[in-house]
Amino acid sequence: MASAPSVQRLSQAPAPAGTAALSGFASPVGLDPQLERFLHQASSLLCQWLGQAGSAAPLPALSVLPAVEPELQGLAPERLLADLQLVMEGAFNPNHPGALAHLDPPPLAASIAADLICAGLNNNLLAEELSPSLTRLERSLCSWLAGELGLGDRSGGVAASGGSLSNLMALVTARRSRGLGCRGDAVVLCSADAHVSLDKAMAVMGLAAEGLIRLPVDAQGRMQPDALAERLDQLAQAGIPVLAVVATAGTTVRGAIDPLPAISAHCRRHGHWLHVDGAIGAVFALAPAHRQRLSGLELADSITVNPQKLLGITKTSSLLLLAEPGLLQQAFATGLPYMEPSWGPSHGGESGLQGSRPGEILKLWLGLRQLGRSGIEALVEGAIMRRRQLVALLAADPRLQLAGGPLHLLAFRPRDLDAEASDGWSSRTRQALLAEQLMLSRPWYQGRHHLKVVLGNPHTQASHLEHLSRIVHGSLPHG
Ligand SMILES: *Cc1c(COP(=O)(O)O)cnc(C)c1O
Numbered sequence: 001m002a003s004a005p006s007v008q009r010l011s012q013a014p015a016p017a018g019t020a021a022l023s024g025f026a027s028p029v030g031l032d033p034q035l036e037r038f039l040h041q042a043s044s045l046l047c048q049w050l051g052q053a054g055s056a057a058p059l060p061a062l063s064v065l066p067a068v069e070p071e072l073q074g075l076a077p078e079r080l081l082a083d084l085q086l087v088m089e090g091a092f093n094p095n096h097p098g099a100l101a102h103l104d105p106p107p108l109a110a111s112i113a114a115d116l117i118c119a120g121l122n123n124n125l126l127a128e129e130l131s132p133s134l135t136r137l138e139r140s141l142c143s144w145l146a147g148e149l150g151l152g153d154r155s156g157g158v159a160a161s162g163g164s165l166s167n168l169m170a171l172v173t174a175r176r177s178r179g180l181g182c183r184g185d186a187v188v189l190c191s192a193d194a195h196v197s198l199d200k201a202m203a204v205m206g207l208a209a210e211g212l213i214r215l216p217v218d219a220q221g222r223m224q225p226d227a228l229a230e231r232l233d234q235l236a237q238a239g240i241p242v243l244a245v246v247a248t249a250g251t252t253v254r255g256a257i258d259p260l261p262a263i264s265a266h267c268r269r270h271g272h273w274l275h276v277d278g279a280i281g282a283v284f285a286l287a288p289a290h291r292q293r294l295s296g297l298e299l300a301d302s303i304t305v306n307p308q309k310l311l312g313i314t315k316t317s318s319l320l321l322l323a324e325p326g327l328l329q330q331a332f333a334t335g336l337p338y339m340e341p342s343w344g345p346s347h348g349g350e351s352g353l354q355g356s357r358p359g360e361i362l363k364l365w366l367g368l369r370q371l372g373r374s375g376i377e378a379l380v381e382g383a384i385m386r387r388r389q390l391v392a393l394l395a396a397d398p399r400l401q402l403a404g405g406p407l408h409l410l411a412f413r414p415r416d417l418d419a420e421a422s423d424g425w426s427s428r429t430r431q432a433l434l435a436e437q438l439m440l441s442r443p444w445y446q447g448r449h450h451l452k453v454v455l456g457n458p459h460t461q462a463s464h465l466e467h468l469s470r471i472v473h474g475s476l477p478h479g
Pocket of ligand 1: 161164165250252280
């Protein structure tokens with residue numbers, strides 16, 4: 001029998017015929033056949049769900065939720081799996097070819113497997129002795145990626161549970177490195193289209209909301225360097241400290257990339273920290289054919305990159321990369337008094353805001369290894385090609401106003417509708433598209449509701465985009 005004597009069974013009740021009760025914890029003295037069977041069954045459930053994605057809807061109708069509270073006796077594996085199935089039936093379906101609303105692509109196979117292994121290892125990136133190999137993997141992979149993005153020989157970083165956290169840690173690190181910890185009047189400059197996580201960061205850092213200065217964008221949704229230069233000079237004259245300038249490489253609604261070389265030149269002139277929020281766009285720098293879209297990325301002090309948004313690395317997967325990763329410890333180290341000293345540069349828990357942290361690096365590492373450089377290039381290329389196809393289908397219609405950029409996002413709205421009419425149109429058209437299994441999102445941008453398409457889903461075919469464009473053309477006011 002595989003269950004070790006010291007490990008108590010969770011379920012004391014006799015298992016129903018044909019089912020074997022599950023040990024609460026895997027036996028440490030030999031392979032646990034119940035656990036193995038359970039994981040096989042769970043994997044099979046997942047594979048079936050993924051495989052049926054195309055015949056379901058991207059966004060399911062309301063589903064039944066199983067009971068949430070534990071029963072007196074623990075449940076047998078079959079009940080657990082049946083309950084799981086109910087939750088899966090109500091889940092958003094990223095593997096559907098019509099899932100085009102958000103930056104949430106289908107999950108990559110190696111990444112799914114690594115997530116499972118990560119759970120089984122149950123290591124903790126807080127400290128090296130709780131994650132010896134994973135800590136080294138994180139350090140090495142962050143250094144490699146920071147090097148690929150051009151941050152230099154000393155560069156590195158840390159994984160974080162999402163881009164919002166990466167952005168926050170970047171700003172805390174910038175503040176510390178500029179000695180502005182006590183200045184409540186310090187400001188951050190970014191474009192009008194920068195991500196809302198910067199507003200949250202200001203709040204967390206105890207800075208006034210107005211301290212986030214959002215500069216107007218040009219017709220392509222990019223920060224205007226001249227306006228930045230002018231504002232930086234004004235701030236310098238007024239003696240107001242600048243904590244950082246945040247440029248966005250891939251804005252959330254249309255995928256615009258701020259002009260990084262010019263922005264960096266102005267930052268250098270004043271000695272300001274340049275953070276690039278590349279949550280969406282930084283991965284394009286890994287594809288040689290698209291690297292030039294990100295020119296100037298290497299001039300950043302710090303970069304946020306979210307491999308979860310296009311590469312299919314399962315959530316969450318975000319990295320904060322820095323030219324001088326040692327600054328992370330200056331900002332966050334506490335000495336971790338209850339841990340052995342670090343063998344390397346520092347413990348993971350000393351390099352960022354999070355304490356206990358899963359080995360998320362595993363699914364990024366294995367996912368990138370599965371894709372290979374050619375696979376990354378193909379994903380990026382496919383996404384851009386689909387955006388071009390959709391632009392070609394929509395651009396000829398003079399009734400439509402497109403808001404796009406160089407990446408794989410495209411927003412649009414009817415040109416002549418006021419705010420209220422755009423709200424109604426976008427809502428009706430989103431419903432009409434959903435009825436045809438095409439899921440778009442409906443961002444509010446520059447005073448109007450738009451419909452937005454994210455073209456990172458590798459299952460989406462030209463025929464889906466043609467169908468989408470027919471519905472959109474049909475939705476437009478005549479005239
Ligand atoms: C998604 C996004 C973020 C935030 O990332 P999360 O992982 O959702 O926290 C930050 N910046 C940009 C530009 C984004 O698109």
